[in-house]
Amino acid sequence: MTVHLFLGPTLSAAEAAEVLDAVILPPVAHGDVYRAAQRGATVIGIVDGYFEGVPSVWHKEILWAMREGVHVFGSASMGALRAVELSPFGMEGVGDVFEAYQRGELEDDDEVAVAHAPAAYGYRALSVAMVNIRATLSAAEARGVVRPATCAALLRIAKQLFYPDRSYPRLLSEAAAAGLDPGELSALKGFLPEGQVDRKRADALAMLRAIEARLAAGLAPKQVRYHFEATIFWDSLRQAAAPLDEPRDEGGEGSWMQSALLDEARLHPVAYALARKGALTRLLSRALSEEHAARPLGEEVDAAILSFRRARGLWDAGAMEGWLRENGLRAEEFARLMESEAQVAAVQRWAAPHISAHLVDQLRLDDLYVRLWARARDKQRSLEEAGLADPDLAAAPLSREALLSWYLERRGEGAAPRDLAEAARRAGFRDEPMFLRALLREYHYVRLREAPERSCRASEIPPGPPRPA
Incomplete structure (x- = not known):
């Protein structure tokens, strides 16, 4: 049996290590329980976990691990919180903190939160957990160091402090400023060096001993x-999870670069808004595909790849490899991206007959409705006056290919392949x-507008959005 703590x-x-033979890991974060189970853990014990700056461990990955036969225990801190939330599903909680949450005596997450040093300094606690302060003040009251009323006042003061600011010196200072009895505060200060109660540490050790006892008695795979x-x-x-033996990037180059990239995008609000809408479309497309168990077919993914390379002129292998390097993608990551593109294309085809009303509303929200509606009316009026409201290609002074070339060049895509079907699809x-x-x-319409005899009335119509309208 392999235990991960x-x-x-x-x-x-x-x-x-003095209590239990186990793989010792840093505080748990998003994806870590999944990775531990993937690496062969049969028992997982959670004590500490991240909750700020680094995404917290998901309930979903704990449920998945238990479904895979892994026993998951929680205690003292993040482990106690997750154990209370998932005990109906089989996660096992151990210790006084877990039981206090279970009984409803504790409710707030900040009761177990502490500030701590980084890994290089052994994650040393830089503040005192509220549950430890409660246990310590209770012990002081039981020993007659402080009266019940003073104990209650101290608890109120400690609870009002932000969790990284909780320490006994700060508590005593705030209590003195609040006018609490100086004699009792002096007695409490003398009690603290030996009288502090580390409730969380005691619970963590209790969990390790409980795991050891369960292993000694024989532990079959978890059943749910x-x-x-x-x-x-x-x-x-699952896709984002990295191997456990890779150090977590707590502000390293990877996270810094991604944060810097997104900050840069946010400073360009129009581009950022478009990116957010595109990301939402991608997310919802994947959700719809998964809901209907409709993964893209191989030919659909191939079509997405062809469309992608055609739009960027990435025809030869060298150009494609260069693009991947510049965009920080491996070949398998690009394949997943193209599968996502195929999902988006499928959803767009499905949504096309139903989306027009929503598109009009979006144009209003994007402040494009008035300008485009004015241009559409002027176009219709101008074409009707010129007898071109329903033009025929046969009577046009240019071929299909030349017409598409003209359109693409006006969009700044003069080098794009002249594929009418592809251009139509991409244009919607x-x-x-x-x-x-x-x-x-x-x-x-453009020829009429550019003609010298164009009327003043028409020239006063506001210009359309970036060409073509």
Whole structure:
């Protein structure tokens, strides 16, 4: 049996090793329980965990690990919180902190939160957990060091402090400022060096001893009764999980670069808003595909790859490899991206007949409705006056290929392949004839607007958005 323990400021690795033979890991974070189970853990014990700066461990990954036969224990800190929340599903909580939450005596997460030093300094606690302050003041009251009323006042003061600021010197200072009895505060100060109660550490050791006893008695694989529902969010966790032996990037280059990139994007609000909408479309497309168990077919992914490379002129292997390097992607990551593109394309095809009303509303929200509506009205009026409201390609002064070339060049895509079907799809038209008609109307309208005899009335119409309208 292989035991993995997630420890930090509550209990040191050296102390844990004296009690139990286990793989000792840093405080648990998002994806760590999944990784531990993937690495062969049969028992997982959670004591400490991240909750600020680094995403916290998901309930979902604990449920998945138990479904896979792994026994998961929790105690003292983050482990106690998750054990209370997941005890109906089979996670096992150990210790006074867990039981206090279970009985409803404690409710707030900050009761177990502490500030701590980084890994290089052994995750040493830099503040005192509220549950430890409660236990210590209770012991002081039981010993007659402080009266019950003073104990209650001290607890109120400690609770009002932000968790990183909780320490006994700070508590005594705040209590003195609040006018509490100086004699009792002096007695408490003398009591603290020997009288402090580390409730969290005691609970963590109790969990290790409980695991040891269960192992000695023989521990069969965990059995659960619930159905585990795989979702798009679960899939994202699995894809993002890195090996446990890779150090967590707590502000290193990887996280810094991603944060810097997103900060840069946020400073360009129009581009950022478009990126957010695109990301939301991608997320919802994957969710719909998963809900209907409809993964893209191989030919659909191939089509997405072809479209991607055509749009960027990445025809030869060298150009493609260069793009991957510049964008920080491996080949397998690019394949997943293209599968996502195929999902988006499928959802867009499905949504096309139903989306028009929503598109109009979005144009209003984007402040484009008035400008585009004015241009559309002027285009219709101008084309009707010129007898070109429903133009025919046969009567046009240019071929299909030349018309598409004109359109792409006006968009700044002069080097793009002249594929009418692909261009129609990318532009959002239902089919080629619909796209071709729109191109002809735009072509004739632009020529009419650029003609010297264009009326003053027409020239006063506000210009459209970036070409073509």
